[in-house]
Structures are given as structure tokens and as C-alpha cells.
Amino acid sequence: SAVISQKPSRDICQRGTSLTIQCQVDSQVTMMFWYRQQPGQSLTLIATANQGSEATYESGFVIDKFPISRPNLTFSTLTVSNMSPEDSSIYLCSAQSGGETEAFFGQGTRLTVV
């Protein structure tokens, strides 16, 4: 199993600013992912955080808006850039090891843009 810590747990930000969310895993994992979840809705995959290379983004998400870093096998960051109220959501990171189906999730970062 893996324990995932996300920081911050919540934030209220001004439009036009950027917020970086950190995700720390207590063990080395092969894969890390970032999801977005609107309150009361399902999770949508933003991107796969690749260690040592550029993240792989899903349709509708771009690097300029959601730059992602993954410097090692236990840590990743997601930045929400030039925020607007439409970016208000819960952002979650997940981690899993290769060959495993069980993905572990952080508790999420609740972002409100005003």
C-alpha cells in the first residue's frame, strides 16, 4: 500500500494567479496521475506524471494551463496557472505500482478561485 499526502488541502485564490499542489508518496511508485473532480461529480484524468520526462495530457488539458513536474519516484506537483473561477474544483493525485490495479489517492486539494 501507499500513503499519499497532498498539500495544500484547500485554498482560496484570486483569479489570474497560479497555485502549485504537491503530492508526496511514502514509497517509490511507478505511476502517478492527476485528476480533477467537480464537487458532486466524477473524477476526470488530467494527465500522467512521468518521472524524468514531460507529462502526458488527456484531451482537453494542456501543459501551459496545468504544468506538472515529477522529479523522482515519490513526488509530483501540479500547477493550475492563470486561474479563473471555472478552475474551482478538487484536484487529486494518485499513485500505483506497475502491474498493480489498486491506485491510491490523496485526500485532494479543494481549490476555490474568486
Added chain:
Amino acid sequence: GESVGLHLPTLSVQEGDNSIINCAYSNSASDYFIWYKQESGKGPQFIIDIRSNMDKRQGQRVTVLLNKTVKHLSLQIAATQPGDSAVYFCAEMSNDYKLSFGAGTTVTVRA
């Protein structure tokens, strides 16, 4: 991409009764189907998975059924407890381990 959806957005269950949560999927190429439980203010928690070449798998108090003919997935919870109150998502996993989540069912357990 393909989507995985749930039949009912809410389910109210009497404590001690069995719960059945349903999900319809559309991508027959998925390798695994997985159920997650999400409690308020927390991230999703893995419950059980089933490989695409199986039709039934049992865990502790939970059973997942997969009907590939009609592309239907269900989660059965035996003797539902108050701690089972949560939102339940079905998800499909592709061969690159990406998860595609369904819409979710909110389960409320009545005392």
C-alpha cells in the same frame, strides 16, 4: 475516451440489508473493472477489482459481478453498515493503468 456510467445516482438502504450498485460500461477493451468508495472530504479508496476475463469475484462482504454480454458491472455489499455510506464509483482501467470513472452512486444507510 470511453465512459463508464452508473444506473442510479442515489441508493438508500436499511442497515443490515444487502446493497446492489450497478454500472454500465461501453469499452469492451478494458483490462480491469474496479470499484472505488469515496467518503466525504477524502480521496477514492479501492474496494475490489475484476479482470475482464472473469464474471465474479468476492471480497470481504463485497462481490463484484461482470456481465460482458450486456456490458454491465455490479457491486454487492452484504449486511450494509453505516460506515458503508459513501459515493461509489465504478472505473475501468486500460492497459496503461489510466482510470476512467463512472458518474457515481451515493449510498445512504438508514439506521
